[in-house]
Amino acid sequence: MKILIIGSKGMLGKDLMTVLAPYEPIGVDRAEMDLTDAAAILAKFEEVQPEIVINAAGYTAVDVAETPDGQQEALAINGIAVGALAELCAQRDIPLVHFSTDYVFDGMKMGEYKEIDTPSPLNQYGKSKLLGETLLQKYATKFYLIRTSWLYGKHGKNFVQTMIDLGKKGHQLTVVNDQIGKPTWTYDLAESVLTLLVEHRPYGIYHLVNEEAVSWYDFAVEIFQQLEMPVDILPVSSQEFSRPAPRPRNSALGNTKFPLLRSHKDALQQYLSTL
Numbered sequence: 001m002k003i004l005i006i007g008s009k010g011m012l013g014k015d016l017m018t019v020l021a022p023y024e025p026i027g028v029d030r031a032e033m034d035l036t037d038a039a040a041i042l043a044k045f046e047e048v049q050p051e052i053v054i055n056a057a058g059y060t061a062v063d064v065a066e067t068p069d070g071q072q073e074a075l076a077i078n079g080i081a082v083g084a085l086a087e088l089c090a091q092r093d094i095p096l097v098h099f100s101t102d103y104v105f106d107g108m109k110m111g112e113y114k115e116i117d118t119p120s121p122l123n124q125y126g127k128s129k130l131l132g133e134t135l136l137q138k139y140a141t142k143f144y145l146i147r148t149s150w151l152y153g154k155h156g157k158n159f160v161q162t163m164i165d166l167g168k169k170g171h172q173l174t175v176v177n178d179q180i181g182k183p184t185w186t187y188d189l190a191e192s193v194l195t196l197l198v199e200h201r202p203y204g205i206y207h208l209v210n211e212e213a214v215s216w217y218d219f220a221v222e223i224f225q226q227l228e229m230p231v232d233i234l235p236v237s238s239q240e241f242s243r244p245a246p247r248p249r250n251s252a253l254g255n256t257k258f259p260l261l262r263s264h265k266d267a268l269q270q271y272l273s274t275l
Helices: 011-019 038-048 068-091 124-139 159-168 186-198 216-227 264-273
Strands: 003-006 026-028 052-055 096-101 143-148 173-176 204-207 233-236
Touching: 003 011, 003 038, 011 186, 038 068, 052 068, 068 096, 068 124, 096 124, 096 186, 124 143, 143 186, 159 173, 159 216, 159 264, 173 216, 216 233, 216 264
Parallel strands: 003 026, 003 052, 052 096, 096 143, 143 204, 173 233
Antiparallel strands: none
16 A cells, blocks of 8 residues: 655654555655645645555644644644645545544543544644544545544654653653643554554544553653652642643543553553663
8 A cells, every 4th residue: 555644754753654664655744745735735646646645744832823823824734734635535535544632622521532522622723633623524535533642752842751851950840730631652653553554444533542541740750750760740730830722631532443552651661761
């Protein structure tokens, strides 16, 4: 199968390129193809003639998306561009794999969010991702819409590396303890995508995350425990650690349609061993 991976130089994209290497995927990055330019996307499709398209590109600056310029860029990349991709794939009968986020939910639910739950985002980033979901489902005929959360990996800025860098400086760290989610290693996510494709799983929405929900504070504690780094961490509330974009208090995704991924603790242990 000829696979085109959009966003191939990002944190998730690089792991997808690695995991799917036996199929010799063709990668293109946002810097090489403007996702907001329909003509550029069409030209790449004509050049590659893909049999499967994976869109791992996205606007991820959650707080910047609260500004007028950031909001416009987020909607263009996470929303409108996804609709254009979906239309092109539908016209060519090509399956499209696209990634969304736990931030499409408002965090008010008690318990995990299932694939069938109705999104209601709190911030502009979540709204832009929801627009992408809506347009994908409107135009695409064959799609995997994958919601995931709290991604970390070797090839991009992420919470785990930020904690390690700050911990090395020896300062006391403050981490919020009232936002709950499921940290997910991009390599495990990429392997799950491979399984979806190889096993020809039914099209639709999937929640693919490493298991066991934790707070950001608990996750930070786990990181330093595994590294055996003595770091002083102070739990604080979201109100005390104010940021421009509101975050959902509970964004734990429930996976009901795919074999459960391993514990985030086991995934973290392997990830740390690769650093």
